[in-house]
Structure formats: C-alpha cells, structure tokens
Amino acid sequence: MxxxxxxxxxxxxxxxxxxxxxxxxxxxxxxxxxxxxxxxxxxxxxxxxxxxxxxGDPTPGKNRIHLDLTADDVEAEVDRLVAAGATRVAEHEMPGFSWVTLADPDGNQFCVAPGHEG
The missing domain is CATH 3.30.720.120 (Signal recognition particle alu RNA binding heterodimer, srp9/1)
Structure with a gap:
C-alpha cells in the first residue's frame, strides 16, 4: 500500500x-x-x-490536526508571522528540541521549530 x-x-x-x-x-x-x-x-x-x-460552525476547542513548520531562524520567522496577523500561543522546550506554537487569524494552531539537517 x-x-x-x-x-x-x-x-x-x-x-x-x-x-x-x-x-x-x-x-x-x-x-x-x-x-x-x-x-x-x-x-x-x-x-x-x-x-x-x-x-457554518467550526469545531470548538483545540484543533486536532495542525501544521508543523520549520525555519532556519525560528524567532525571526515567528516575529514575521505575528506581524502578519498570527498570535503567539506558547513556547515549548524539551532536551534537544524547542518550538513555538502560534495561531493563524482564524485561531488554528500551528508550530514553528528549527529545521533539521539530513
């Protein structure tokens, strides 16, 4: 398959x-x-x-599927997205990995994390 x-x-x-x-x-x-x-x-x-x-009526609560985006310069990209109308929701960090959660103008959450090589 x-x-x-x-x-x-x-x-x-x-x-x-x-x-x-x-x-x-x-x-x-x-x-x-x-x-x-x-x-x-x-x-x-x-x-x-x-x-x-x-x-007519979007599903209430947190969206169950979201986009995970990557960027070479996460903070610069997050700043650009916020300036364009996104909302910063949260910053997350765990050993060896961090990401920022944002919401688009309709409130759909998505994440931006560092790009990965290889």
Whole structure:
C-alpha cells in the first residue's frame, strides 16, 4: 500500500482570506477558489496542498490536526508571522528540541521549530 498526503484541509467560516493569508506566509498560490466554498493553495509540486473549507460552525476547542513548520531562524520567522496577523500561543522546550506554537487569524494552531539537517 502506498499512500501520499495530497492535501491538508482546514475548516473556516471565511476560507478565502484565510487561504490568502496562508498562501502569503508559505509562498504558495491559490489555484482554486470554488466560489469561496473550498479554496486550494498549492505550495509547489512536491508539497501537499492546503484546502480551506467553508463551514457554518467550526469545531470548538483545540484543533486536532495542525501544521508543523520549520525555519532556519525560528524567532525571526515567528516575529514575521505575528506581524502578519498570527498570535503567539506558547513556547515549548524539551532536551534537544524547542518550538513555538502560534495561531493563524482564524485561531488554528500551528508550530514553528528549527529545521533539521539530513
């Protein structure tokens, strides 16, 4: 069996601006808007796509799936994301690894950690 991640979908009450925000932050492009009901962002040939689906009432509480992003300079990237509208939620550290949890403009949490070599 060979499965491939084709898309990660995110619920939103207003998916178009959220898709635009993520496309801008990740250097992607909106490739489908589907009347604002389901917006697709491409991050390049090899990367999974992000889908933003219109829902009347998003699931309450912490999102059960989140993006784990990496950056060479975590603090600079976190500062950039906050300036663009993200909210810093928490900083985490464990032996040999640290990361920052943020929330996008809709409140969906995601993490930024140092990139890994090799």
């Amino acid at each position: 060979a499965l491939t991640v084709g898309m990660v979908s995110i619920d939103s009450t207003d998916p178009v601006p959220l898709a635009r925000w993520w496309a801008e932050q990740l250097g992607g492009n909106i490739i489908q808007e589907n009347g604002g009901f389901f917006v697709v962002v491409s991050l390049g040939e090899a990367a999974p796509r992000l889908g933003f689906q219109k829902v």
